[in-house]
Amino acid sequence: MDSFTIDGKPLYVKRDDLIDPRYSGNKLRKLYTLLQTPSNRYDTIVSYGGIQSNAMLSIAYLAKAKGWRFEYWCKKIPAWLKKGPVGNYKTALQLGMIIRETDNQAFYEKIESLHQNINDRTLFVPQGGADPLAEEGVKVAAMEIVSWVQTRGLKELTVVTPSGTGTTALYLRKHLPATIDVVTVPVIADAKALKMQWSKLLPHHESLPRILDSIGPWPFAKPNPTFYEIWKKLREAGIVFDLLYAPKTWLELLRAYDRLQSPILYLHSGGVSGNASQIEKYRYRGLI
C-alpha cells in the first residue's frame, strides 16, 4: 500500500500493478485460477475483444507460459496497425498470439458460434475475463485488503476501483466485509449495462458495489483532454496509472471524496503497458 496525496487529499493506493510485469494488475487476479491449472489440461485458449486490450496481453503471457495456443478474435484491424503493430497488440503477437479478424457486423454472431463449438481441450475466456473463473483470484486481493485493514486497526474503509466488465468490483464486494464500502465507476458500459453484467455473473446477489457516475458515459478509449489532464496530475503526484480506466475513476473519486467513508484505498489495476499506444492516439488527434 502506498500513501498518496492529490489535490491535498490523502489516500492509499494498493499497487496491484507491481505484482508481476507480465500480467496487468487485475488481469493477474482474474487469471489466477488458470495460472494454477496444469498445462496439460488444455491445448488452446480462445478469447475476443479489443485489439489493445490488457486482458488480451495477459492471456498471451499465460498461453506462452502454459504452452497453449492462443487464438484471439477481434473486429477489423486498422490498416496502419496491421502494417506496424504497436503496444499490447505488438507484444501479444510476439508472444505467439494468433489473431483472427472478423467483420464488424458478424462479430458477435461469430463469437457466439465459437463459444457453442468449443471442445474439452479448449478454454473459452469471455471478453475482459468476465467469467466466474475470475472470482478466486479477486478473492485473494480482497483477503489482502482485509489483513491490511486488521493490521492498521481500521474500522472503516472505502475501496475504489474502475469497472470495465465490473468483474473485479463485483467479486471484491462479495469477499469484503460490509464495513468496507466498495465503490466503482463504469468506464466501458454505462451504469445500467454494468448492473446487467453483474446480474449475469452473480444472479440474485444482494450486495453490489456502489456506482459513481456523475460524468456519464464517454466512448471507451476515446481521447479526452480532461482525462489526460488528471492522468498527468496523478503522474506528477508520483504514480503512473493507466490512461483508459483510471482517469474517469479518479475524477469521480475526487468529486466524491468528502462523501466517502475514510480512509480511501484505490486499487491500482495495472494496464500501464497500454499507455504508449493510447498516448499515440492523443498525439494523432493533436490533443497533446
Ligand SMILES: *Cc1c(COP(=O)(O)O)cnc(C)c1O
Ligand atoms: C481490465 C481493467 C479494468 C477493468 O476490470 P473489470 O474487472 O473488467 O471491471 C480496470 N482497470 C484496468 C487498468 C484494467 O486493465
